[in-house]
Amino acid sequence: MTEVVYTQRQKISPFYRQLLAVSGVVLYMIGTGANIAFPGVLLQQLREPDTAVQLTEEHESWIASILGLCLISGILVAPFGLQRLGRRLTNQLSTLPAMGGWALLAVAKDPGVLLASRALQGFGMGVQAACAPVSIAEYSSPEHRGAFLATIAFSFATGMFTAHVFGTILYWRTAALACGSFYALSLILISLTPETPPFLASKGSYSECRRSFRWLRGNTDKSERELEVLLNSEQNKVVNTKADESKLKMYRKIIKKPEFYKPTFIMMFMFILFQISGMTVVPSYTVPMMNEVTGGSIKPYTSMLIVDAVRFATAIFACFITDKFGRRTVLFFGIIVTVVSLLITSLLLYLRDFGFIPNDYKWIPVIPTLMYIFGKTSGILPIPWAIAGEIFPLAYRSIGSGISGMFLSIMFFVVVKTAPTSFRSIGVSGTFCIYGIFTAVCGGFLYFLLPETKGKTLYEIECYFKGIGDNNGKVKSESVKMLEVENVEGG
Template identity: 70%
Template sequence: MTEHARQRIPPFMRQLLAVSGVVLYMIGTGANIAYPGVLLEQLRDPQSTLKLTEDHESWIASILGLALISGILAAPFSLQRLGRRLTNQLSTLPAMGGWALMVAAGGPAALLISRTLQGFAMGLQAAAAPVSIAEYSAPKHRGAFLATIAFSFAAGMLVAHILGTLMFWRSAAIACGSFYLVSLILITLSPETPPYLASIGKFNECRKAFRWFRGHDHASEKELEILLNSQKKEVNEVKVNRYRHYRSVIMKPEFYKPTVIMMFMFILFQISGMTVVPSYTVPMMKEVTDGSIEDYTSMLMVDILRFTTAVVSCFVVNKLNRRTVLFLGVIISVVSLLSAALLLYLRDLEYIPEQYKWVPVIPTLGYIFGKTLGILPIPWTIAGEVFPLAYRSLGSGVSGMFLSLMFFVVVKTAPTSFREIGVNGTFCVYAICISICGIFLYFLLPETKGKTLYEIECHFKGIDCEMIKTDGTEHDNMLELVKVEVGRDDGE
């Protein structure tokens, strides 16, 4: 292929194509999370032929969390043995099967099986999405591309609620499931990620894929050479003493430090109400508004704010430091939750006049804004950056377990929490938990903006080396260091 032919499609557009396949999948994931918000409302209609008990409703909303565990457990094996691309492709199949069963469901059992299939697929993708996007992306675009995961969640939630408001729930399920089909097509059009090809010793294929994604400029070629040389060293080490290599993984700081960070990240993600609010938007906002705003209007108001903020976060994450965005979101969320709880408490005591009973809506929307701006995008951004390539699949799986467990616990207990301590008490619990996670992350989380994945790996390894600059200038010290460690080129 000539240089002219190579440049017909800019590298950014090729990265965008690959990322779009994952983004569409995550839109489907957002729809999965939010769909019970409209499904359960329609099934509560006295004229509905499909009847559910309150216990059925809580299981339909929360079973995704349990099913996520099976997908998370399968993810490390799939990502390492099958690769990022094939894992993304295969994960669309149970998702589409789940939506198809949802369309045909005749009773609670079919709905639960449908949600279980969707949850398994979500578990696979929860590990695969940030890893895939990070490995597709150039450092200067990686923050914005990883932030599209947050955008995708918000878009999927908005789409599910709009479709569920305008359409019968079975028709809405067909529309939501169609995102996975388009996702499968786009993923199939993209090659495997270069870091994965390098990690399994396919260095020639890695070169082709890397240049397909990143072009042939000087800075990219330097980064490619470092990637290849560092992975030749890893491959040789594993070949020499594989058992000893894997036994020592858990004790390595470049594995356990990112894993602990992501544990707190995903606990923060779930305990902030990230999946509770979409599943129970209508009953939550009904209590917040005290009937002053129509139910579906308040639901769509929340969705539109979340979607708009998620779009803004794509730019904010790419412009500001990761830590700045995260802690800004944490502070706004905590202050807004406590303010909303206080106003709800005062309203219950009748200290707020009747004409102002809608006032708690303002801090509640502030809470939605804060968690969508910082708490939604940053965990997924960091998840794609902090794990070294050699342990990326395993680390994503281990930390993802906390995501799935917390998903189930928080969503399953939400109806009881709303009933026993009210929305104001639940908001206080969320605020306290967000604060605790935020304090831990303040001391644990390093800044990753603008760094290559190898530079971040060096940070956790404690290697003090010169960093490759992402603006086209570079220092050769790190490249020479890697070459010395490798010793020779292995014929490549």
């Protein structure tokens, strides 16, 4: 009775409470976008003759790519934090190495310190890469989950744009402090929100789960039904857990379950697609890339800010279309636009190199390049993060996010580290052609693997991967009812 009175006195709607809960994670991801994009301006400033830190080409490639290696260490730690410490505390702790990295970067006087600062940022990013989609999905109601998960894409784009603006108008040390401030704001907002209801339920804290759930969702009939399904499901799992089962035996069982290996396989392809489309290469090497694309007809910093502006505007657009249309529709729209744009850009650059395009029109490849930015930002950037937050069952959400995140970090390192060599050996035209082909291949696999998850509860998505749903991810109502009855009896 006390809990009901508590929720009835809420003066702020559930949407705004969910928005507050999500905003701390969003600010963190803005910092992540700044981490990825900062080499684009940092390396440009450090190439000046009177620079404070002298770098070789090898230093430059490591500064841009070391985030990918250190993401691995953060991702390895993340499942432990998510399972033992909870979503909220893991989010809070992940801000500390990120802030430390930016502070160290601001005072760096040699390449080693620069690399150490980037390593700290990468570790924090790794923890958050696993934690962010899980946290946002668990804080959100089904009707708002798509839009909130799409804010990850918006956050990346905002962070990239902000880092490039700061790096254009400020000295790189000052710009580093400005970018690091996002993590301080993130820590404050995360501290104002409760733990996620699914995590509390998984730990048997049912009273706290009810309070958190009703704080986030209110106490409508629909939300109360969803709350009871969540509680009954977790209570049933606790009853059926064998205390004497070894960890090794438990993990062997987990990897054989379709609700674990199918989502993990899908997310592997998702994150390979995310990186092979050039998602992190472009912001890291925007200036040299666009200098070749424009043929020197547009000033480097101007072209960089044009790319950032298109990415930022498209990320806002992506928030709306992800909320209005199905995940599959948005993803494959983005893939098609990306592949076509990359191949057209590659073809135009080849034609220009062989003299088939007059000098007065050497800027023409800029048009499909901007369409490429639009395509990958509208579909390939938001949907993998949206799916990552939805697709794993609660029991395996931490470990599943960690395994799929490993592919994200490995591909991050490989693609960003090899990009300078690729640009030198086969040019932007050849690199774009390779990215286009591999993006199409990944898209082909996902066309047959990925179900539709829009509008489904996290419980319904879990049921689908257990084999009780149709090809669009729509769970058979009688099967859900049957499972709910079983869960109630088991609880």
